[in-house]
Amino acid sequence: MxxxxxxxxxxxxxxxxxxxxxxxxxxxxxxxxxxxxxxxxxxxxxxxxxxxxxxxxxxxxxxxxxxxxAAPDLAAPLEAEAATPPAAPLPLHIVAATLRMPGGATPSELLAAMRSRQARPALDSQLLDEDGYPLLCGRVDGIDEEEQQQVLAAWLREHPQAGLASEPFPFNPEDVRALALGAEVLAELVDEALQHTLSAGARASPASAPPMLRLHLLMPASWSAAQRQAGDAWLRHLAREQGWPAQTLPPPAEAANRPPAPFALLNQLAGHAAPPQPPGLSIVLACDSHLGELRVHVLASQGQLFSASQANGQIPGEGAAGLLLAIPGATASPDEPAPVLLHRAATGELPQGASQRGPADKSMLAELSRQALAAAGEDAAAGIALVSADTDQRANRMLELMQCAGAILPQLDLGEQVLGVGTACGQCGAVTTLAALAMARQAAADDGAHVLCLSNLDPLQRGALVIGPPAKHGTT
Known part of the structure; x- marks a missing residue:
C-alpha cells in the first residue's frame, strides 16, 4: 500500500x-x-x-x-582500506549525430531553425479532428509511404519474423513512416562509422579488421514485442546491405517489455565502455511517428490532444535521431574532427501519478542538473553556453525547464539559450530526447563549449547530462 x-x-x-x-x-x-x-x-x-x-x-x-x-563494526575500517573504489566511467565520444525532424534534416539545420524561431508545428491537412478541422502536428515531408511499404512487405515475406504474420501487412502507415525515417538516419550513421573505421584502419594496418558495431535501436514504445523485433531486424538488414560486415555486427540483446530510456541506455554504454573492452562503435537510434488516426483518436479520447480547448495537450510529431559513439581511449586522426564528449547522465523518476496530482516536482530536474554538472567537472557550470531539452509546449513542462535553468545557470538568457525540441517538432517520445542530444552535440562542436541536455518529456522519467566540449586529439 x-x-x-x-x-x-x-x-x-x-x-x-x-x-x-x-x-x-x-x-x-x-x-x-x-x-x-x-x-x-x-x-x-x-x-x-x-x-x-x-x-x-x-x-x-x-x-x-x-x-x-553504538556498536562499531571493527571490520569495517579494514574492509574500507582493502576495497578499492570502482573507477568512474570515462565520458563517451560522440563521433557523429544525425536526425530527421520536422524542424530540420540535420542537427545544424534544426539548431539554426530553433535559434531563429523558424521551427514550429503546423496545421496538417491529412490529420483532422472530430469536427473536420486540421490538427497541429509536426510532419516530416518527402516520405513515400507506398514505396516503403512495398519494400518492407517483400522483405517480410522473404524473412518471416516470429510472432508476426506477413499477410496482412502488420504495420500501420505511421509505423512505415517511422521505419523509413529510421532507415535514413541509420544509413548516415553507418556511413560515418565506415569512414571512421577506414581512417582508424589506415593508421593501424591496411589489413586490420573493422571493430564491433553495436546497434541499440529504440523502436516505438507503442509497438508489440514482435513488431519491435521485426523493425530491429529490418534496420540491421539495411546496415549489412550498406556494407558493414555481418561478423562484426553483434545480434540484438533480448528485447525488453519496454524500450529503455535514452539517458539510462547511455549510462549503460558508458559503464560497458571502460577499458579493457576492445575498441568498438555503438549506434543509438530512435524512430517513431505519432501521426496516425488511431493514435490521435486515443489522445483525444483521453483529453491529452492539443486543441483550442486543451492548451496543455500534446502535439503529435514524428522523426528519427541517432548518435554514433566510440569507446574513449583510441587516438583520433588529426584529419578528423575531434569527437565531442558525452558525460555521465544523472537520472531519476518521479513518484507514480505525479503528473496527475498537479504540477511536476520541479526540484528533481534541478538536482539532477547539479549532479550532471558535477560529473562533467568543476568548470562545466561556468562553461555552459546552451540548454538543449526534449521539452514540449505544455505549460508544466516549460515551467519546470525554465525554473531549473534559471536556478542552475542564471547567466543564460532563458529566451535565447534554452531550447526545447518538443516545442518545435511535437511529441515523439525517445526520438525527441535523442534529437535534443544531437542538437546539443552540434552546438558543442560549433561553439567549443559545454551544453547541458535535459529530459522532462516523459510523465515520470527525468534526466540531465553534459555534452562537450570536443576532446583534444590524442587524449582519452
Missing part, C-alpha cells in the same frame, strides 16, 4: 473512533455536551492521538537505531 494512502486511512480511522466514542459516551450519560466538549472530542482529541502516534513512531525508530549506532 502506498504511504499516502496508509496515512490517509490512519487519519480517517482515528477521527472515526474518537467521534464514535464521544457520541456513545454522551448518549449513555443522557446529557447535552457543551461547545468546548464538542470541540475537544471532535477535533482536539483525534489530533492529539495522531500527534502521539507520530511521536511514538519517531521515538521507537531512535531506540531501535541506537544499538546499531
Amino acid at each position: 502506498r504511504p499516502w494512502l496508509r496515512r490517509g486511512l490512519l487519519t480517517v480511522s482515528v477521527f472515526a473512533l474518537s467521534w464514535t466514542g464521544a457520541i456513545a459516551y454522551w448518549r449513555d450519560s443522557t446529557r447535552m455536551p457543551t461547545p468546548g466538549e464538542l470541540a475537544g472530542a471532535m477535533l482536539a482529541l483525534p489530533l492529539a492521538l495522531l500527534l502521539m502516534l507520530w511521536l511514538g513512531k519517531k521515538l521507537l525508530t531512535r531506540l531501535l537505531a541506537g544499538p546499531a549506532l
Whole structure:
C-alpha cells in the first residue's frame, strides 16, 4: 500500500473512533455536551492521538537505531582500506549525430531553425479532428509511404519474423513512416562509422579488421514485442546491405517489455565502455511517428490532444535521431574532427501519478542538473553556453525547464539559450530526447563549449547530462 494512502486511512480511522466514542459516551450519560466538549472530542482529541502516534513512531525508530549506532563494526575500517573504489566511467565520444525532424534534416539545420524561431508545428491537412478541422502536428515531408511499404512487405515475406504474420501487412502507415525515417538516419550513421573505421584502419594496418558495431535501436514504445523485433531486424538488414560486415555486427540483446530510456541506455554504454573492452562503435537510434488516426483518436479520447480547448495537450510529431559513439581511449586522426564528449547522465523518476496530482516536482530536474554538472567537472557550470531539452509546449513542462535553468545557470538568457525540441517538432517520445542530444552535440562542436541536455518529456522519467566540449586529439 502506498504511504499516502496508509496515512490517509490512519487519519480517517482515528477521527472515526474518537467521534464514535464521544457520541456513545454522551448518549449513555443522557446529557447535552457543551461547545468546548464538542470541540475537544471532535477535533482536539483525534489530533492529539495522531500527534502521539507520530511521536511514538519517531521515538521507537531512535531506540531501535541506537544499538546499531553504538556498536562499531571493527571490520569495517579494514574492509574500507582493502576495497578499492570502482573507477568512474570515462565520458563517451560522440563521433557523429544525425536526425530527421520536422524542424530540420540535420542537427545544424534544426539548431539554426530553433535559434531563429523558424521551427514550429503546423496545421496538417491529412490529420483532422472530430469536427473536420486540421490538427497541429509536426510532419516530416518527402516520405513515400507506398514505396516503403512495398519494400518492407517483400522483405517480410522473404524473412518471416516470429510472432508476426506477413499477410496482412502488420504495420500501420505511421509505423512505415517511422521505419523509413529510421532507415535514413541509420544509413548516415553507418556511413560515418565506415569512414571512421577506414581512417582508424589506415593508421593501424591496411589489413586490420573493422571493430564491433553495436546497434541499440529504440523502436516505438507503442509497438508489440514482435513488431519491435521485426523493425530491429529490418534496420540491421539495411546496415549489412550498406556494407558493414555481418561478423562484426553483434545480434540484438533480448528485447525488453519496454524500450529503455535514452539517458539510462547511455549510462549503460558508458559503464560497458571502460577499458579493457576492445575498441568498438555503438549506434543509438530512435524512430517513431505519432501521426496516425488511431493514435490521435486515443489522445483525444483521453483529453491529452492539443486543441483550442486543451492548451496543455500534446502535439503529435514524428522523426528519427541517432548518435554514433566510440569507446574513449583510441587516438583520433588529426584529419578528423575531434569527437565531442558525452558525460555521465544523472537520472531519476518521479513518484507514480505525479503528473496527475498537479504540477511536476520541479526540484528533481534541478538536482539532477547539479549532479550532471558535477560529473562533467568543476568548470562545466561556468562553461555552459546552451540548454538543449526534449521539452514540449505544455505549460508544466516549460515551467519546470525554465525554473531549473534559471536556478542552475542564471547567466543564460532563458529566451535565447534554452531550447526545447518538443516545442518545435511535437511529441515523439525517445526520438525527441535523442534529437535534443544531437542538437546539443552540434552546438558543442560549433561553439567549443559545454551544453547541458535535459529530459522532462516523459510523465515520470527525468534526466540531465553534459555534452562537450570536443576532446583534444590524442587524449582519452
